[in-house]
Amino acid sequence: MTTDIETPASNGIASIPQEILDRLTRVDMPAVRGIDASDTCLDIDGLSIPVYRCEALVLGSGAAGMRATVELHRRSVDVLVARTGLFAGTSACSGSDKQTLYTASTDYKGDNFIKYAQSLCAGGAMDFSTAYVEAVGSNDAVGGLQFMGLPLPHDDQGAILRYQTDHDEAGRATSCGPRTSKLMVKVLFEEALTLGVRILPSTSGIRIVKESVDGEERVCGVVALHREESRNAYGLIFIQCEDLIIATGGPGELYRDSVYPHHCHGGLGLALEAGIELCNVTESQFGIGTPRTTFPWNLSGTYVQVMPRVYSVDADGNEINFLKRYYRSTREMVSNTFRKGYQWPFHSTRMLDYGSSLFDLAVFLECQAGRKVYLDFLRNPEPVNEGECFSLDDLDPDVRAYLENNEALYDLPIDRLRRMNPLAIELYRMHGTDLCQEPLEFAMNNQHMNGGILINDWGQTSLQGCYAIGEAAGSHGVTRPGGAALNSGQVFGKRVAVAIKRSRLHKGAFAPDQDCITQQIQQTLQDASAFVTNDGGRTPKDVKTEVQARMSDSAGIICTQEEVAAALSEAQQLRRDAEANGLKVSSASLVGQAFRWRHMVWVSEAVLTALDYYIQNGGGSRGARAICASDGTRCPDASHEDLTRFRFVEEQAKDREEKLIVSREGDGISVHALPVDLKPEVKREFFEKGWGPYLIKEG
Incomplete structure (x- = not known):
């Protein structure tokens, strides 16, 4: 075990014990036992295809998918979770210095939901109603997570501690540290296991099976591959369901330069093949992070707010202070390095006026030129001009105030990082890079898709019975405050459960067309056979x-x-x-x-x-x-x-x-x-008038 990370002494603040650091970075996930193999099989073209049945199928076991799972089970819906790899997606494997959860603030005077919603849809291409749903639902989302054990920090009066994140002017962000979303997955899994939810690991959905009823297509199941299935050569299974929730995350494998974990393909191709509409797939996020070839991680927040030395190395091993070719003074350079902390995603207008995305462009061009780029936490930034030097007394006012307020006016970046976020050091140490001893290579990477599957305000897609939540859903608009995606997944995880429960009150018995199902499984088997026998592809x-x-x-x-x-x-x-x-x-x-x-x-x-x-x-x-x-x-x-x-x-x-x-x-x-409708109109429902309809909807 490593020794405690010592936080520089300030006002008597002591070092954080290693046990606490481990609990928030080396997160132990619960043991999961998958359900027993199904005894029911279809005989198709001489092959045995196992069949599983459920009322609602959740594809994906990240934070959004597991919230939907828990909420469905609590509403007495028979739910099954299928996932390619448990704890292997973006929720469990991605993060940043203090990964952000963006929710309505209860700090001091509380929050205004309309202003919150306006901040979510300020970038456009997002309905105000969707943003308002996420704003109002955020209180319940975070409250449920706290009830399940998510260790969000709060003061002695009970208010959750907050800070400012990207595209956020109100300071609604909070965090459990670098592993916030993994801790969310952990508590949601623990709740699901306590409830006795059925889980089918090692399973990938490869085709949505549909049928036409009264001229409208609807979901009746998913053809999937199950790695542990041996009753046919392909591991093919069929999961029959009346409702499907796609919670498979974003298309992380779409880009070479990516900070996604490996093997994150998402569900957009699955949806396209089924005729489901997508939206805003032009909208993504790119920002600085460590390369995918090492330990992919976002370098936002305190990683850059401590203003480390930034340099590149050419093929001959020469170190280059490349940022001095872009900024006019040392103060301007380091202040905008700092601002990458809460202006992390690249944005074109922030290249102007020597802003923080000029930093991104400079890094991008260095990498294009074949040079490697590093953050060095052991040395302060080199000067831009002769006669200048880096000084904590020569910073832009917002930068100086932030460091003062966090009592982080230490001589070296590593000490500033120890003071503000020792977990950020521990995380990289856990993955083989000691920031106290060596520099950190980084680059520009694709990090998030804001677009995805088109949904309405209940998470419903253009295919009846099919829902999408989390990063698979295209509900985030053009820009969004950092951490809003985690909140969105939690809000819509509950909303799809409510929508499915309500819809079941008005549906008849589910009896899908078995001939239609067999035909689509046959087509999938033919495709699988063609992949194996193909010599020319x-x-x-x-x-x-x-x-x-x-x-x-x-x-x-x-x-x-x-x-x-x-x-x-x-x-x-x-x-x-x-x-x-x-x-x-x-x-x-x-x-x-x-x-x-x-x-x-x-x-x-x-x-x-x-x-x-x-x-x-x-x-x-x-x-x-x-x-x-x-x-x-x-x-x-x-x-x-x-x-x-x-x-x-x-x-x-x-x-x-x-x-x-x-x-x-x-x-x-x-x-x-x-x-889209961007007008902030919210109709107030009076209690006596709305109570009756609510009771009828809920059954």
Whole structure:
């Protein structure tokens, strides 16, 4: 065991015991026993296909999926959870310095839900009603987590401790430390296990099975692959359900330069294949983080607020103070390094006026030039100009005030980090990098998709009986306060449970068409067989390499109309090739890779189609990307670099007033705009008038 991390003495504050650090970073997850193998099987084409049945199926076992699971079980809905790998998704494996949960603040005077909602949908492409639902629901979401044991810090009066995060002017953020979402998963799993929820691990959904009833399609189950199933060569199973909740996270495998855990494919391809509409897939987040080849992690918050030395290393081993080519003074450089803490995602307008995203552009260009970039917590930043030096007395007022308020005016970055966030040091130590001894390599990475599956304010998708929550749902708009996604998953986890319970009060007996089910399972078996017997197709590995390189190189933080159009043409060609010639794997046990990368080929084309449509229709720079053009209206400046090639087109105000809806149509992807309602209108329901209808809805 390592020794305690000693916090610099200040006003008698003692070191934090290692036991506490371990509890918040080395999180022990509960043991999970999967359900017994089903005795019921379908005989299809001479193969035995096991069948599992439930009323509601949750695909995904992250924080959002498990909240839905717990809430469904509490409402007496027979729910089954299926997940490729327990504790292997973004909720359990991702985070930042103090991973944020963004909820309505109970601190001091409390919060205003309308203002909260306005902060969520300020970036546009999000209905105010959805934002208001998330604002109002946040109190119940966080209260339920606290009841289940989530250790959120609070003062002696009971108010949760708060801080400011990105796109947040009110300071609604809170945290349990770097592993907030993993701790959320932990307490939700413990609750689910206490309730006796059925869990089917090692299971990946590969096809949504539908039937048509009275001219409308509805869910009747999912074909899945179960790694422990041996009654057929592919491990194929069928899970029959009346309601499906897609909680599979975002498409982390879409980009080469990514801070997602490995093998996060998400459910967008699964949804597209089923004819479900997506929205806002042009909207992502990119920011600095450690490379995926090591320990992928966001470097927001205190990692940069302590103002470490930032430098790059060329092929000859020379260390370069590259930021001095971009900023005009040492004060300007270090103050904007600090601001990356709560302005973490890249944003085009923050490249202007020597802002914090000029830092991102500089890092991006260093990496493009083949140099590696590092944070050094053992030395202060090097000066920009001769005669200058880094000084805690020469900082912008907001930066100086923050350090003073946190009593972190120490000589070295590592001591400032120890004072403000010792857990941030412990986390990297746990994964093999001691910030007290060595620098930390980092780069620009894709981190989150704000778009996803189109849902309404109850989490319902365009397919009857199908819901989407968490990062799989496209409910986040263009920009959002950091940590709002964790809250959204919790709010909608409960709302889909309420919606499903209410719908069951008015449904008849569920009796899906077994011939329809058999036909779709047969088609899936034919696809699986074709993957194994194919001699002329491409391998999933080849497809992965091509898709990820194209998305990172042509659809990252810097885009041009020409590059996106060319990338789209290449993506369409890859998809047509995959359809005409198929994919190939060397054994039946690997067909899951082919199914997943066939899905990802469609997801890549969907994102590029939407992005091309957006740019072709005059869409400008917003959220994740700068749309660069020679006739752009804004251009970043740098002290000693010519950045005219990054002149960019400004966002049009009208684009904030619509969502871009994406779906499969014929031989490709269709896109159309859907107006959103951003008006902050909330109708007050009087108690006596609303009580009766509520009781009827709840049964």
